[in-house]
Amino acid sequence: MSWKDLYSEVKKRKMEALDKKDVVKAVEKHGKILAVNGRYEKPKKVVEHMYASMKKIIREKEIMKEDLSQYDVTLIGCPGSDIPYAAHPKIKDFVNNGGWLITTDWALRSIVEIIFPGYIRWNHAKTADAVVACQILEPNHPFLEGVLSEIQQSKWQKQSDKGTKKSEFRWWLETRSFPIQVLNPQAVRVLISSFEIQNKWGESPVLVEFEYGKNSGRIIHMISHTHLQKGGTKGKYASALILTNIIDEKISQKMGISKSSTPRYVSDWQTSQIQPQQQNQQPSLEEKWISPAQETNYLTPATGARGLMETSQIIEVDVNNPNFSFASKCVYCSFDFAEYKGKIYVCQSCNAPYHENCINTQINEGTCKNCGRILLW
Numbered sequence: 001m002s003w004k005d006l007y008s009e010v011k012k013r014k015m016e017a018l019d020k021k022d023v024v025k026a027v028e029k030h031g032k033i034l035a036v037n038g039r040y041e042k043p044k045k046v047v048e049h050m051y052a053s054m055k056k057i058i059r060e061k062e063i064m065k066e067d068l069s070q071y072d073v074t075l076i077g078c079p080g081s082d083i084p085y086a087a088h089p090k091i092k093d094f095v096n097n098g099g100w101l102i103t104t105d106w107a108l109r110s111i112v113e114i115i116f117p118g119y120i121r122w123n124h125a126k127t128a129d130a131v132v133a134c135q136i137l138e139p140n141h142p143f144l145e146g147v148l149s150e151i152q153q154s155k156w157q158k159q160s161d162k163g164t165k166k167s168e169f170r171w172w173l174e175t176r177s178f179p180i181q182v183l184n185p186q187a188v189r190v191l192i193s194s195f196e197i198q199n200k201w202g203e204s205p206v207l208v209e210f211e212y213g214k215n216s217g218r219i220i221h222m223i224s225h226t227h228l229q230k231g232g233t234k235g236k237y238a239s240a241l242i243l244t245n246i247i248d249e250k251i252s253q254k255m256g257i258s259k260s261s262t263p264r265y266v267s268d269w270q271t272s273q274i275q276p277q278q279q280n281q282q283p284s285l286e287e288k289w290i291s292p293a294q295e296t297n298y299l300t301p302a303t304g305a306r307g308l309m310e311t312s313q314i315i316e317v318d319v320n321n322p323n324f325s326f327a328s329k330c331v332y333c334s335f336d337f338a339e340y341k342g343k344i345y346v347c348q349s350c351n352a353p354y355h356e357n358c359i360n361t362q363i364n365e366g367t368c369k370n371c372g373r374i375l376l377w
Helices: 003-016 021-030 060-065 085-096 107-115 147-151 195-201 232-255 276-280 285-290 295-299 356-365
Strands: 032-036 054-058 073-076 100-104 120-122 130-136 168-173 180-182 189-193 205-212 217-222 311-316 344-347 353-355 374-376
Touching: 003 021, 003 232, 021 232, 054 060, 060 085, 073 085, 073 232, 085 100, 085 107, 085 217, 100 107, 100 232, 107 120, 107 217, 120 205, 130 195, 130 232, 130 356, 147 232, 168 232, 180 205, 189 195, 344 356, 353 356, 356 374
Parallel strands: 032 054, 032 073, 073 100, 100 217, 311 374
Antiparallel strands: 120 180, 130 168, 130 189, 189 205, 205 217, 311 344, 344 353
16 A cells, blocks of 8 residues: 555544544645654655645755744654754754644654754664554554554554554664663653563653643654554554544644544444444443443442452562562563563552553553453552
8 A cells, every 4th residue: 555545544433533624634734744854764755744834845955945833743753963053052942832843763862862962862872674563552642642553453463463452563674773761751652662672672751742842832753754654554554543643633623623632533434334233332330430431430430249340459560579579471572571671560469561652552541451450550
């Protein structure tokens, strides 16, 4: 499937399945994107197919002539080192004044570390040419709206590489991609990560974002490139959803558009419409806890014979404890801990182990994957 077809499909799905017709139309009318070519990335391949009122692609040195304030989102492609230093204050002012900046791969070192220090940096490792499985940590974040639901459809499972879990997609790392090290975890949100990157090159983040300045400016950085030629169709589709979600969110905030929340997302790859009987189904556990319909619903989470659903604490594992085995397998991803360098957690009730990224993902489900108890930090 070509990029043109993918972005056409993304637009169609957002308007028909994600209830974002108003947002898409607003982006088409008001959204303005500036993409700066890099020696190793040509964002034209994807930006020209995005829906927006203005899409401009320029060479690095041409940024000096641009009035960045007229754009909502600026994308700087890898490596970013050919952008004149004299343009750095313009880029900083753009974000300070509420603009959103997307950077890729080596621009981490040449743009983000220099202009916006103290948040993320290159860890000085260099990846091989590899395609890695990625895990979505914050499926309800606006930048990832609909991604998890979409990539789990049977349409994409048929096009996935063997060994890729239903909730994962694959991301292409070019030779010598720069792993992302988070310096300020209180400010930086890791939206997508990869165990494979962490195990081989020391850091797990794939996509991160943080606010900058007092006017809701944002920096969004991803390892590798936007075009992801070797990531497979599923990975390309996820990338297209993410990039369009970023401009969607920016314009939604700018225009004051309220959107339907992610839990209302309905997919129709397998069914063309919601069946009438579904309207009378009970709300999900998550919906009951977030939006109880009546005062009497405050105690609704229940598990049949056990009555009220039980809770369980999440406990960090002391890896030096002789009772812990690195050969044990994470209950979420089924991988062991042999080469894992991050923190390990267990459900206190059933002792089921999790990688740190896995527990962060599973807690979005609300319950332990093994015993079904509500997970609490």
